[in-house]
Amino acid sequence: MLGFLIRRIIQSIFVMLAVALIAFMMFRFMGDPVNSLVAENATVEERDAVRERLGLDQPLWVQYGRFVARAATGDFGLSWRNARPVSTLLAERFPATAELVLVAAGLSLLLGIPLGILTALRPHSFSTQTLQFFSLIGISLPTFVTGILLILVFSVWLGWLPSFGRGTVVDIGWWSTGFLTLSGLKALVLPSVMLCLFQLTLIMRLVRAEMMEVLRTDYIKFARARGLTNRSIHFRHALKNTLIPVITIFGLQLGGLIAFAIVTETVFQWPGMGALFIQAVSFGDVPVMAAYLVLVSLIFVVINTTVDLLYAVLDPRLRVDGARAAH
């Protein structure tokens, strides 16, 4: 287990170095940064001075090394747009995205797993057919369309829920949370529904397919032949085997949620990292874009490693220690 962990961490470091390289290259592709830092009529000497001060006269690999070293401490320099530290900007925006993704992920699991089980256990019932139909819609409608429909129905027509912003937030240290006020909670509903809809239907369909597969296996037939109760067969014998592959997909999807949050944040003017990223793109604010890229990749890597570890904990066949077949 320890060896596995160490291997995964080393792998992750390489992945992050590669991502950092891409982020670093972005600065190059955006043209000479000195142009945007000096006055238009600056002399060559002035430009060289700036270049030297920023270390841009050094060989590329030295610059990359410095970039990585500073990124490792969370230092991505100043935003080109408003000259504030990028790390501060991201830290301000992080809680909004984190809370949105957390709620969406929670919703998709809490609804997706029970609905998947229900539709697997009653494959021919009317409710299953209905759910399958709506899940097909959920999986095929573009998310911004569902978002706009949600706003139309619940904000414009019914006026129940706000259509933009986070409502009132409460600061706990550097973290600003919307969980503690009614308006904050209300503001979370529509964006998290929009964000979770795709994952929810995906998880529901996945759980259903896996569960139906598991219910056909020999060990379930044998459990029935031993007279175990349906409850135990479904929720003890079948569910655990069903959830093992579901966890992997969910982990991968969690990363996807963060990525998709960009769209949701744009539709609902949600002040999160995704919205910050979109602004950065439109202003060509490379340090913010680079930092976002690195941060999101880091989250992906952490999630994937966690999923692999969880997988090993849940599936005894993957626990290598002591797994010796007796002959």
Add this chain to the structure above:
Amino acid sequence: MTILTVENLTVCFPGRRGTINAIEDVSLSVSAGEILGMVGESGAGKSMTGAAIIGLIEPPGRIAKGEIRLEGERIDNLRPEAMRRLRGRRIGAIFQDPLTSLNPVLTVGEQLIETIQTHLRLPRSQARERAIDWLRRVGIPAPEARIDTYPHQYSGGMRQRVVIALALCAEPQLVIADEPTTALDVSVQAQIIALLRKLARETGVAVILVTHDMGVIAETADRVAVMYAGRIVEIGEVADVLTAPKHPYTSGLMASIPRIGERPETLPQIEGAMPRPHARPEGCAFAPRCPHRMEICTRERPEPRGTLTRSVACHLTEEVPA
């Protein structure tokens, strides 16, 4: 003492091409401590007979006709919950593939203890002791330690021993073993069969042993039922049936005893193949392949003649066999 009696059991499957009978008019009986062997080609209906007895016919299949009695009580018309309580407690089952019969994410002990506690009101500690005891009885070395390990940590033969322990741990009166050795190495097949025989003698459990291996029947079973195209064509004491088969199909089977581990899909010594359920001929289903076919055979289906313990369904057999 007779444990199980099956009379004129017919299982049908309604389908697009009309209703087919997977098994027809199957009658048999098994007594305590007895091993009834069951042989026949693939698709003859051996597994279906077992599924009907244990009440696990897959829908849309259902029992169309006949009776199943366990110790005199009818069990073919029980409600699902009553049937569930009976499974494992009074009728056990052993399946073919030990590699897939055990739940990979639960320890052997968890699976045994749950089965025991489902049927017997025992506190967990006692159920655990009983589980360890059963592992010992089926020949698992160091059961106190092995009980907390997972199925993948056992070899195929050891897993089949665990499966046997699971089938017997609530002490059923009848166990249906459907090809319990087909998936195993030849070297462990004999051990598993010997274990089954030993447990049958010790516990008095009645065993229905489905197999393709006539050698196993000869060595293990007390009586044997030969199935063909959904029907039992001959049933009787092993010594009688094997040395003096009355049905031409049984004779053919005897002539084509396969080597151990071989699975005869068709029998080389008997020309042709067994008809599928929807294409069975009007008279005797074996008539098209029968070397002794008579005019009556294609017209009239021979009914089983004899008693529950020894009977033959063939026009050649005029008198009731002794």
